[in-house]
Amino acid sequence: MTRRYPPVSVFGVPTDIGASRRGASMGPEALRVAGLVEALSARGVDVEDLGDLSGPRNPLSPPVDGYRHLDEVVAWNQAVYQRSRDVLAQGRMPILLGGDHCLAIGSIAAVAAHCRKAGKKLRVLWLDAHADFNTREITPSGNIHGMPVACLCGLGPDALTRLGGEAPAITPEQVRQIGIRSVDPGEKRLVKEYGLDIYDMRYIDEVGMRQTMEEVLEGVDEATHLHVSFDVDMLDPAIAPGTGTRVPGGVNYREAQLIMEMVADTGRLGSLDVVEVNPALDRRNMTAKLAVDLVESLFGKSTLMRD
Numbered sequence: 001m002t003r004r005y006p007p008v009s010v011f012g013v014p015t016d017i018g019a020s021r022r023g024a025s026m027g028p029e030a031l032r033v034a035g036l037v038e039a040l041s042a043r044g045v046d047v048e049d050l051g052d053l054s055g056p057r058n059p060l061s062p063p064v065d066g067y068r069h070l071d072e073v074v075a076w077n078q079a080v081y082q083r084s085r086d087v088l089a090q091g092r093m094p095i096l097l098g099g100d101h102c103l104a105i106g107s108i109a110a111v112a113a114h115c116r117k118a119g120k121k122l123r124v125l126w127l128d129a130h131a132d133f134n135t136r137e138i139t140p141s142g143n144i145h146g147m148p149v150a151c152l153c154g155l156g157p158d159a160l161t162r163l164g165g166e167a168p169a170i171t172p173e174q175v176r177q178i179g180i181r182s183v184d185p186g187e188k189r190l191v192k193e194y195g196l197d198i199y200d201m202r203y204i205d206e207v208g209m210r211q212t213m214e215e216v217l218e219g220v221d222e223a224t225h226l227h228v229s230f231d232v233d234m235l236d237p238a239i240a241p242g243t244g245t246r247v248p249g250g251v252n253y254r255e256a257q258l259i260m261e262m263v264a265d266t267g268r269l270g271s272l273d274v275v276e277v278n279p280a281l282d283r284r285n286m287t288a289k290l291a292v293d294l295v296e297s298l299f300g301k302s303t304l305m306r307d
């Protein structure tokens with residue numbers, strides 16, 4: 001099946017400000033070196049690379065009042081919010097190259113504001129080993145890349161929950177999490193309290209990825225905007241070692257392809273984050289290359305004979 005895709009604007013956000021381990025700041029360049037932009041244009045996508053945003057350096061300081069680098073995280077996310085908003089206003093699809101996962105606060109807040117204005121129904125697919133639903137009270141690390149989903153749902157400091165003015169940017173019902181296998185004890189309680197829809201690895205093992213994705217995509221229609229927030233640590237570390245918070249027992253190659261292919265089949269992909277690629281921990285850029293391979297599938301590359 002050949003499908004027309006909206007024009008795409010790629011931008012890099014070279015920071016690891018939301019993490020305590022450095023290196024994700026080199027992710028954007030690793031994804032470019034792996035050929036992300038060329039791969040999209042080879043698929044017939046009209047794609048431009050806007051280069052990298054800039055922001056404060058990483059002081060690698062300890063948490064203050066439960067947050068590590070809060071001011072810097074806010075500054076980077078304001079830049080992400082503005083860039084994502086501008087790209088969407090031009091009728092283009094933003095692809096954020098991270099950087100760590102705290103940056104999804106800015107990208108998804110912008111997408112949510114855009115959907116409200118355009119009368120679209122937003123659904124967020126959160127592909128991750130982690131639920132990223134911590135708050136300052138319960139975080140084991142103070143790392144804000146463990147908090148973006150909570151911030152987007154209105155739990156967190158005003159400067160992050162109100163990036164787009166209103167809070168919450170989204171509600172838990174709009175989120176589907178896939179590949180989860182590491183949730184901190186306090187975080188687990190909060191996730192249950194807020195009713196987040198989590199397709200964890202046990203569930204995927206039991207029912208299979210096809211059934212999982214059918215449930216994830218249930219109700220998606222012409223009015224739906226799908227935002228995919230792809231933390232590469234969703235993948236099994238054997239195939240994706242280049243990331244800072246590895247958890248064994250992740251999604252395998254074929255399962256990951258099926259996720260992307262089934263999203264592509266909906267034709268409703270509206271925006272994308274590719275985050276947590278850490279070249280300092282990678283081998284021969286294999287994690288970035290795999291991420292590019294999967295992004296190609298999100299844009300309709302298929303091995304199906306019936307196509």
Ligand SMILES: NC(=[NH2+])NCCC[C@H](N)C(=O)O
Nearest residue numbers: 101130134141143145146245
């Ligand atoms: N986006 C990520 N890789 N998040 C990892 C979070 C790990 C842990 N749950 C924490 O809050 O510190």
Ligand SMILES: [Mn+2]
Nearest residue numbers: 129130231233
């Ligand atoms: Mn993660």
Ligand SMILES: [Mn+2]
Nearest residue numbers: 101128132231
């Ligand atoms: Mn994450």
